[in-house]
Amino acid sequence: MFTLQQIAETLGRPVEGDGTLRFARAAEPDAAGPDDLALAMSPAYGDALRAGQARAAILWDGADWKGFGLKGAVLVPRARLAMASITAALDPGPRLPEGVHPSAVVDASAALGPGARIGPFVTIGADVRIGANARIGAGCAIGDGVVIGDDALLQPRVVLCERVVIGDRFIAQPGVVIGGDGFSFVTPEESGVERARKTLGDQGDIREQAWTRIHSLGAVRIGDDVEIGANTTIDRGTVADTVIGRGTKIDNLVMIGHNNVVGEDCLFCSMVGVAGGCTIGDRVVLAGKVGVNDNITVGNDVVAGGGTKIFTRVAAGEVILGYPATKMDTNMAMYRALRRLPRLSEQVAELRKTVAGLVPGKRDE
Template identity: 35%
Template sequence: MKTSYTIEEINAVLQGELIGHTAENITGPEQLENANNNQITFIGSAKYVKLWADSKACAVVVNDNLKIEADDTRAIIKVKNADLAMAKILELFNPPAPVFDTDIHPTAVIHESAKIGNGCKIGPNCYVGKDVELGNGVILYPNVCIFDETSIGDNTTIWSGTVIRERCIIGSHCIFHTNVSIGADGFGYHPSDDGRGLVKIPQIGNVIIGHFVEIGANSCVDRAKFSSTIIGDGCKIDNLVQIAHNSIMGRACIMAGHSGLAGSVTLGDGVIIGGSASIKDHTKIGSGATVGAGSGVVGDIKPGQTVLGYPAQDARDMLKQWVAVRRMVKK
């Protein structure tokens, strides 16, 4: 892996407009305030432009609609979107993944009926159950458990501590970070006839996860009571997220940390759920809708709508209410 790049090499990747020059070899990206003279930084908002003057970074990637001055020793690369450009730079400096000394560790327990694809890597103390199918290039880091009759698509990476329960179907090119739980029982109980306890409702369904899905550490996707809990292609789920039984997420949805879906919630395509937001059971959220951080959704949301607050309301209406309350307090 290459450890440093010239500004010209970096711009060859970004295909931006290079202004000025730096002779420094760039050893990595860093925030404006923390960068040293061998690092490149980025500015994606006008409010950060003023920090450039005092930054020690030798180069900056900046949105092309922002005005920023070059000098004799520092370079500027103007691009359409600095955030996306920085993602490309981070990829250049991304350290390699942990090394497997052997493709399948001798302490891994793999049932004789399991089908293991070409190029799979299975770490120490993993468990692969009866009739499991792993596609080509699947990586199981140490202490992963894959239970019976589960299938996992090509080039999916599963980090340590993750448990995938029986009969789940996982797509290709997914990433599950540490301690993810897929297919645990949904939360189903009913008061007993005698009123002295709770009866557990069996959860006999499964979880289906599409392609290119990423799930953050310590998140949970519960199996359905019957049928399937479904996560659509391209969904990105943060750490500490709860997705309850029989929920359905469309394609390319985003859920930020500490948010949660109760049972049988349906999300359209491209829905964004902010951090710590909670969605009531049997709610439908239309494609392209956004739920603000900390909001509590108790009713259906139209496609493209943005809601805020608890209970969540149209963002414009909620902002007006907040302004009115502040005025009342000041009086």
């Protein structure tokens, strides 16, 4: 159970009314009962709040909380920021028993920090170092030489391959794989795909050639406060390490190729794919299904809209969209022009008929 006063302190906001009101959970305004905290942080939720039975609520700044029949409230100026604090306070996270589960296999050379919790069927390799209060969920596999910082959370079935280094407060959702080999192959002679890339389409003489693996000698280094979504993969570097900067958040089903260097506080949404050898600056936002070609540089503070395909360098601060990527306002103008093409085609056909009627000898053609 929580009190309204506790939530107010978490938000850094004053309590309006009775701060001793207790509740067990947060709820949508119309579904909230007397023991729930209603979340109604926009005037659009006013009617829904009246339809519920909440005694306490989080409301938008300036709201008339008494007018809603509440006994207590906390008013917030920025709804989504308040949601971050409220959900953090109310979310206990996965609960693992203290210590190492009997079914876990932990190499004798591994060092576990104080308060670390190791779940069932976890495997931990040689010379691994796991920080204080880390939680390692069921079925995780941690390779030799891995370093994990303090307060990390690995949800079930996360795989960290050998020599991966991760900072403090790391979160990995189920199915994450970090440190798999990069997708690097070569043929004995220039392949058709290499020639096609140079010539923009001509493969030359096509011949049978087998692919030879280029092994990955690097690892992956991840900074503090990074979060990675379910079933995302990050490949190790070929020689140098793949790097993910501090504070970067990566969604589900994202693919980060070998030798990429990703900056700090970036946000990559679901199904982003970044080919190998890219350098991506700080605070870059890649929306869903953005693709980045190999060996591309993306500057700081770039925002790429959903489905954008990046084939060339992007300067710092640009907002881009489309396939291929162009500045967002340019792309929208192009799209509007594209929508007009059918009508324009009809108009051109009509003009041709008119012109043909005006030119002697063309009327009957």
